[in-house]
Amino acid sequence: MTRRILIDPVTRLEGHGRIDIRLDEAGNVSHAFFQVPDFKGFEQFSVGRAAEEMPTLTQKICGVCPTAHHIAGTKALDDLFTVTPPTAARLIRELMHTAFIFEDHLLHFFYLGGPDILVDGDPAKQNHNVFGAIAAMGDTLGRQVINIRKKVRAMNAMLGGSALYPVCGLAGGVSKPVDAKMRAEIIQTSTDALALARQLLAVFHDKVRKKPLYKEMIGNPAFNLSTYYMGLVDDNDRVNFYDGRLRVVTPDGRPWACFSADQYLDHLAERTDVYSYMKLVYLKKVGWNGYQDGPDSGLYRVGPLARLNAAKAMATPLAQQEYERFYDTIGHKPAHNTMLYHWARLIEVLYAAEQMVILSRRKALTDPHVRTLPTQVPTLGVGVCEAPRGTLIHHYQTNANAIVERCNLLVATQNNAAAICLSVEKAARALIKKGNVTDTCLQQVEMAYRAYDPCLACATH
Incomplete structure (x- = not known):
C-alpha cells in the first residue's frame, strides 16, 4: 500500500510552500515534490504602468528582498533611457544594496535557515528558531547581531x-x-558591521564547524548536487553584488559562458511545471533534461555558494582569506554540497561589510550631483544585480511614452527552483527508508530547501 507524507506548510522562508512525499509499497520514496501553491501576477499587472514606477512597484513582490528589486529596476531604467548615473549616485546605490545583503544574510543565518545547523538534537525537543540559534552562538553575539541589523537598516x-x-x-x-x-554615521555603522562580521566568522569556525551535525551534513552525499553555477563578476572575475558580467561555470569548474545582462535571453530559458506555480529557469544551450544534475543537465544554481563557485576570487582582502580557507577545507572547487550555502553566506557577510567600509570612505559619496536627467526616447531596458538569494534580472519594454508594454522578471529563487526540487527529492530518497519517518528525518529533508534561503513569492511572480 502506498503512503503519502505532507510537510505543509514548510517554514522559515518567505512565501508559501509544501513538500509532498510519496512512498512505494516497500516504504521507500518513489517521488518527492516541492510545491508552491501561491501565485502573483506582477509581470502582467505591470503592463500599462509608467516605467518610472517599476522600481517601487516590483519590490512589493517580496517582503525580504525588496531592495534588490529596487536596484535591478532602477538599473533597468538607466538602460531603458540610455543614461549613466553620476559617480555619487552609483556609490549610494551600491552602498545601500551591499548593506542590504549584509543584514539580509544575517536574517537568514540566525532566523531562517541557520538554526538547522546551529541547533543540535531532535527538532521536536529543541528550539530550531532564532532563540535556539542565539543560544548556540552565545547571547552576547546574538544581541550584537540584532543591534547591528537595526543600525544597518537605519542607515x-x-x-x-x-x-x-x-x-x-x-x-x-x-x-x-x-x-x-550622514557620511560620518555611515562610516561608523560600516565599521561596526565589519567588526561583527569578523567576530561572527571566528565563532562559526570555533563552534559551528566543529559540530557533529554540520560535519555530517557537509559530508553527506544526500545533499550534493553537481550543477552549473552562475553569478555576477567584475572585470577580474571576482564576486560583485551590484554590477558586472554573468559568469557560468560547469559542474567541474570550467568556464562555460560569460555574458552581459542584456544577453540573458540567449543563455537562459524559463519553463513551468504542472505541480507548482514556481517558475523554473535552465541553461538554454544545455537544454531541459528533467530533474537531474551533471553536465548534461541544464540545471544551474545561484546565490552565495554559486557566486563563490562561479568567481575566481573575492574583491576584498579579508573575504579572500576566508574564500581560500573555504576551498582549502573542502578540497575541491566547485563545492557541491548544499549545506555549504550557510558557510558561503557568512563569507559574503564579511565581503559586504568590507565593501561598505570601502564605499563609505569614497570621497565622491558626498558629491551633490546625484542625477543625470534622461533625454532619450525609451524602448527597452535590462537591469541586473545579485539579490541575497542569487541573480536578479528586470527587463522592461515600453512605448515612446515610457509606458510598460512587456515586463519580464527573472528572480533569484527562479534560478534555483529546479535545483531546490531536486535537492528535496534527493534528500528524501536518501533519508526515508522502509517507511521509517521521524521528525528528525523530515527536518533534514527541509534543510535541503532552507539552505537556499528561497523566496517563493518572488518565484511565482
Missing part, C-alpha cells in the same frame, strides 16, 4: 527613504545626496 532608511521599501532610485541616479553628517 539604509537614511539612504533610500525607507528601511524596507526604498524610494530613492531614479532613471539616471538617486533622489537625494549624502551630506557630511
Whole structure:
C-alpha cells in the first residue's frame, strides 16, 4: 500500500510552500515534490504602468528582498533611457544594496535557515528558531547581531527613504545626496558591521564547524548536487553584488559562458511545471533534461555558494582569506554540497561589510550631483544585480511614452527552483527508508530547501 507524507506548510522562508512525499509499497520514496501553491501576477499587472514606477512597484513582490528589486529596476531604467548615473549616485546605490545583503544574510543565518545547523538534537525537543540559534552562538553575539541589523537598516532608511521599501532610485541616479553628517554615521555603522562580521566568522569556525551535525551534513552525499553555477563578476572575475558580467561555470569548474545582462535571453530559458506555480529557469544551450544534475543537465544554481563557485576570487582582502580557507577545507572547487550555502553566506557577510567600509570612505559619496536627467526616447531596458538569494534580472519594454508594454522578471529563487526540487527529492530518497519517518528525518529533508534561503513569492511572480 502506498503512503503519502505532507510537510505543509514548510517554514522559515518567505512565501508559501509544501513538500509532498510519496512512498512505494516497500516504504521507500518513489517521488518527492516541492510545491508552491501561491501565485502573483506582477509581470502582467505591470503592463500599462509608467516605467518610472517599476522600481517601487516590483519590490512589493517580496517582503525580504525588496531592495534588490529596487536596484535591478532602477538599473533597468538607466538602460531603458540610455543614461549613466553620476559617480555619487552609483556609490549610494551600491552602498545601500551591499548593506542590504549584509543584514539580509544575517536574517537568514540566525532566523531562517541557520538554526538547522546551529541547533543540535531532535527538532521536536529543541528550539530550531532564532532563540535556539542565539543560544548556540552565545547571547552576547546574538544581541550584537540584532543591534547591528537595526543600525544597518537605519542607515539604509537614511539612504533610500525607507528601511524596507526604498524610494530613492531614479532613471539616471538617486533622489537625494549624502551630506557630511550622514557620511560620518555611515562610516561608523560600516565599521561596526565589519567588526561583527569578523567576530561572527571566528565563532562559526570555533563552534559551528566543529559540530557533529554540520560535519555530517557537509559530508553527506544526500545533499550534493553537481550543477552549473552562475553569478555576477567584475572585470577580474571576482564576486560583485551590484554590477558586472554573468559568469557560468560547469559542474567541474570550467568556464562555460560569460555574458552581459542584456544577453540573458540567449543563455537562459524559463519553463513551468504542472505541480507548482514556481517558475523554473535552465541553461538554454544545455537544454531541459528533467530533474537531474551533471553536465548534461541544464540545471544551474545561484546565490552565495554559486557566486563563490562561479568567481575566481573575492574583491576584498579579508573575504579572500576566508574564500581560500573555504576551498582549502573542502578540497575541491566547485563545492557541491548544499549545506555549504550557510558557510558561503557568512563569507559574503564579511565581503559586504568590507565593501561598505570601502564605499563609505569614497570621497565622491558626498558629491551633490546625484542625477543625470534622461533625454532619450525609451524602448527597452535590462537591469541586473545579485539579490541575497542569487541573480536578479528586470527587463522592461515600453512605448515612446515610457509606458510598460512587456515586463519580464527573472528572480533569484527562479534560478534555483529546479535545483531546490531536486535537492528535496534527493534528500528524501536518501533519508526515508522502509517507511521509517521521524521528525528528525523530515527536518533534514527541509534543510535541503532552507539552505537556499528561497523566496517563493518572488518565484511565482
